[in-house]
Amino acid sequence: MEYSNLRRQAAYMKKSLFDQGYLDEQFYQLEELQDDVSPNFVEEVVTLFFRDSARLISNIEQALDKCPQEFSKLNAFVHQLKGSTSSIGASRLKNECTRFRDYCDEENLEGCLKSFQKLKREHAVLRQKLESYFQLLRQVGPVEKATRPSM
Amino acid sequence: MVMENLAASSRTEAFPVGLRVLVVDDDPTWLKILEKMLRKCSYEVTTCGLARVALEMLRERKDRFDIVISDVNMPDMDGFKLLEHVGLEMDLPVIMMSIDGETSRVMKGVQHGACDYLLKPVRMKELKNIWQHVYRKKMHEVKEIEGHDINEDLQIRNGPEDFEDRLVLNGTDMNSVRKRKDVDSKEHPDQEFCDPATVKKARVVWSVDLHQKFVNAVNQIGIDKVGPKKILDLMNVPGLTRENVASHLQKYRLYLSRLQKQNEGRTFSGNMQSDFSSQDVSENFDLHNSTQTQQNGASSKYIYTNQKISEQGIAPDACADDFKGVVSLQVTDRKQALLSDVPDSQKVSGVSQLGVLLSFKDMMPIVDMKPLKPSISRHQPWNAGIPVVQSMQCPKHNHEHCSLFEDCSCLPKPDKEPQGFVDHFHTPTSLISITCNSEDDMSGLSEFNPVQTNQKSSHSKAISPMSFMTNPVSVQVDSGLSSTQDFGATCEEDGETNKKEYYYDQTCSGRIPPPLELSLKNETDLASLPEELQLCSLQGIGCFENLGLNSMEIFQYNDSTSAIEVYSNWNDGLEFNCDYLYDSVDYPMIDECLFA
Numbered sequence: 001m002e003y004s005n006l007r008r009q010a011a012y013m014k015k016s017l018f019d020q021g022y023l024d025e026q027f028y029q030l031e032e033l034q035d036d037v038s039p040n041f042v043e044e045v046v047t048l049f050f051r052d053s054a055r056l057i058s059n060i061e062q063a064l065d066k067c068p069q070e071f072s073k074l075n076a077f078v079h080q081l082k083g084s085t086s087s088i089g090a091s092r093l094k095n096e097c098t099r100f101r102d103y104c105d106e107e108n109l110e111g112c113l114k115s116f117q118k119l120k121r122e123h124a125v126l127r128q129k130l131e132s133y134f135q136l137l138r139q140v141g142p143v144e145k146a147t148r149p150s151m
Numbered sequence: 152m153v154m155e156n157l158a159a160s161s162r163t164e165a166f167p168v169g170l171r172v173l174v175v176d177d178d179p180t181w182l183k184i185l186e187k188m189l190r191k192c193s194y195e196v197t198t199c200g201l202a203r204v205a206l207e208m209l210r211e212r213k214d215r216f217d218i219v220i221s222d223v224n225m226p227d228m229d230g231f232k233l234l235e236h237v238g239l240e241m242d243l244p245v246i247m248m249s250i251d252g253e254t255s256r257v258m259k260g261v262q263h264g265a266c267d268y269l270l271k272p273v274r275m276k277e278l279k280n281i282w283q284h285v286y287r288k289k290m291h292e293v294k295e296i297e298g299h300d301i302n303e304d305l306q307i308r309n310g311p312e313d314f315e316d317r318l319v320l321n322g323t324d325m326n327s328v329r330k331r332k333d334v335d336s337k338e339h340p341d342q343e344f345c346d347p348a349t350v351k352k353a354r355v356v357w358s359v360d361l362h363q364k365f366v367n368a369v370n371q372i373g374i375d376k377v378g379p380k381k382i383l384d385l386m387n388v389p390g391l392t393r394e395n396v397a398s399h400l401q402k403y404r405l406y407l408s409r410l411q412k413q414n415e416g417r418t419f420s421g422n423m424q425s426d427f428s429s430q431d432v433s434e435n436f437d438l439h440n441s442t443q444t445q446q447n448g449a450s451s452k453y454i455y456t457n458q459k460i461s462e463q464g465i466a467p468d469a470c471a472d473d474f475k476g477v478v479s480l481q482v483t484d485r486k487q488a489l490l491s492d493v494p495d496s497q498k499v500s501g502v503s504q505l506g507v508l509l510s511f512k513d514m515m516p517i518v519d520m521k522p523l524k525p526s527i528s529r530h531q532p533w534n535a536g537i538p539v540v541q542s543m544q545c546p547k548h549n550h551e552h553c554s555l556f557e558d559c560s561c562l563p564k565p566d567k568e569p570q571g572f573v574d575h576f577h578t579p580t581s582l583i584s585i586t587c588n589s590e591d592d593m594s595g596l597s598e599f600n601p602v603q604t605n606q607k608s609s610h611s612k613a614i615s616p617m618s619f620m621t622n623p624v625s626v627q628v629d630s631g632l633s634s635t636q637d638f639g640a641t642c643e644e645d646g647e648t649n650k651k652e653y654y655y656d657q658t659c660s661g662r663i664p665p666p667l668e669l670s671l672k673n674e675t676d677l678a679s680l681p682e683e684l685q686l687c688s689l690q691g692i693g694c695f696e697n698l699g700l701n702s703m704e705i706f707q708y709n710d711s712t713s714a715i716e717v718y719s720n721w722n723d724g725l726e727f728n729c730d731y732l733y734d735s736v737d738y739p740m741i742d743e744c745l746f747a
Contacts, residue, residue, distance in 0.1 A: 026272040033187045033275070041187060049180040079224055080178070083250040086271045087180040 003140060010136040017133065022126050026089025043134045049088045050127050056081040057120060064116060068109050075104035081119075092122050167282035168193040171215060175205040175233065176222040176248075181271065185220065188275045202228035206236055213241040217285045220269075220278075223249035223260065231263045238264035244284040248273055355395045364388060365399060374407070 017023045027042075034041040060077045067073065082097035096119045103111030172194045176182045182198045189196040197216070199205040202225045209216065219237055223230035234245050247260040248269040257268045266284040269277055357365070368385035369377050379397035386396070 029272065029274065030184065033184070033191065035191075038187065045180060045183055048183055052179050076224065076226075079250070080226075083222070083224065083271055084178050084180055086250050087178065087184055089272065 006136060007140045010133065010140055013129075013133050013136060017129060021091050021095075022129060024089040024091040026086060028089075030088060043137070046088055046130055046134070049084060049090070050130075053081060053084050053093075053123060056084060057123060060116060060119075064113065068112075069107075071104045071107045071112075074112065075101055078104060090126055093119065093126060096122055166286075170194045170282050170285060171217045172196050172281070173205060173208065173216040173219045174198045174221075175202055175219065175225070175230075176200065177202075177225040177227070178222065181222070181273075185273065185278070188273070188278050191275065192279045194278075194281075201225075202230065202233045206233060209237060209241050209243070213243065216243060218244045218246065218281055220246045220248060220281070223247050223251065223256065231259060234260065234263045234265055244288045246281060246284065355391070355399075357399055361386075361388065361391075362399075365396070365403070369400075369403070 014023075018027075030042045030045055038044070056077065060074065060081065063070065063074045063077055078097050078100045082094055082101070085093040085097060096115060100112060100115040100119060103109075103115055170192075172189050174182060174185045174189065174196060176185065176198075177200055179200060182200060186196045186198050197208070199208065202221070205219070205221070206228070209219070221230050221233050221237075225233075230247060230249075234247060237243055237245050244266040245264065246267040246269060247265040248271055249256060249260075250271040252270045260268045266288070267281070364386045365382060368382040371385060372378075372381050377400065379393045379400055382400065383391060383393050383396045
């Protein structure tokens, strides 16, 4: 398989992530921050995000299980997650968080539970998509490094 | 250490570069991103995931950071709480950030003292600009001392390159800067002083003479019974209207009440030396003025502190004890305008822009006045047996002072016999010491010596945090002109050194303001030279008036006020000299050295 093909594939994958609303502008911001000092910056950040967001989601889950009536507490957790999703531009997740918080404000437990399930799903989907994206990038990456000197 | 020093020096050299930012966010992802962004902005970044830890770090060394960026929602401590603590304890600019853009939240942040409120996702371009908050704060600090509001657009207008310069040299001059929007940022800030655009309006000038008459009249009538008409009659000055007097009386009363307020907070300290040892004086942003005066062979010591003013008066005369010294820093727009005018006016006709204001509130004339009573400041010459009024103005009270300023602008009449003798004064942390020795009529010896902090010898060479004068400079004033020139030269020379930056840093970090020490020495018997006037005045810092008689005063000024003030005040003093002593004298050097 040709590297340019892989690269094209990675680019396409990224584009579809944007087109489907999984990512937003913030992701570009991260890419711009990537430089020689930290060549894998975006991936590092995304990895960090998934590690941390998993923790936040489990916090929410516990809150929903233990004290589902404490909406303000729940709201705080979701708010935390929302802030985190904005870091990598996880647009869909962020939107779901917003909806979740609305349910919290309404003290709508049913809505909260529904929203939480959707949140987890979105989270998993995004994780899977981004994982494959970075996997693809890693395949392309070394080539770029190898070919740069010759160019 | 070396690295640290290098970083520190580079930071001061190119201001925004190396800005020390503390980022507090419980979200590790954001922390990582913000760190990266800030580093790309060439800032020094420290990240912290816990608000409590951040607070500890800040408490440990508050001067370690220039600015704090904190998330609003943090589990261990509410961001607003942190903001409050930082604002109260460290006085550092804090930027809040949140995913939440609700007006109420943002408003809460602002209410708690956030200098900015960023919405996540934070963009790098927003972070690039955060230095302005540090700069703004710095400017406000300078302004506060002067009692001015800052024109915020200045911060952005001024390039980072000359940030320090402007800060140090121009801090007091912001108004004139504002009036000159077209000024090239690379132009030397000193030129602001020359700006002819700001010219004092013609109005009744309350010269020292005139004010003296006024004060005498007030004293004669009694402060409680005075009325404009009575004063006018007593003064018997042709051309002066009742309105003029009424207006002046109003200002005078305001001034007195202000002084009283200041006095209420004063602590009496019998020993000046004790003040020297206290290092934390400056931390309190106090004005420290020590004055040692000798009157009629008696010596009075005055210690002025911004918040607390200690005075010690030892005089042979019964009235000596009644002396209250007030040093007024008068910084007002008008004054600034005056400053800017100075060079021009000097060239042209020696317009009097005066500036001296050393007045000692003399309680003597007002025997019935109690300390609690609003202290009345009279601008009476020492030679009159009445102490020169030294008015100290607290920031935010400019206007009155301004008016006083005008009032004081005239030299006291020489007909009285002032015998003030100022030996020296030491500031706890003396950064700059100015010594003026008047040896004969016009000739005065002025010495400006930078004094190292904690060093008491005024002649020692030290690096002053003030950075105003790095090297000690001795100026001999023969005609009163030369000193000005030299001084100006010194200022400028030093102004370009790193010291300024150092000073800046200190201020930024909310540290102790540099103290200024001004000492005036009168060595010759001035009494024998009644007709000779010598005036060395540093407005704001301390004014020294030697009018025809021997009056000696020492002023110490420790304050967070920047060198600028001194600088400007000094200019005022120069003006004063020019106007009264050397009318229409041209000071070419001023333009070249001081204002070039």
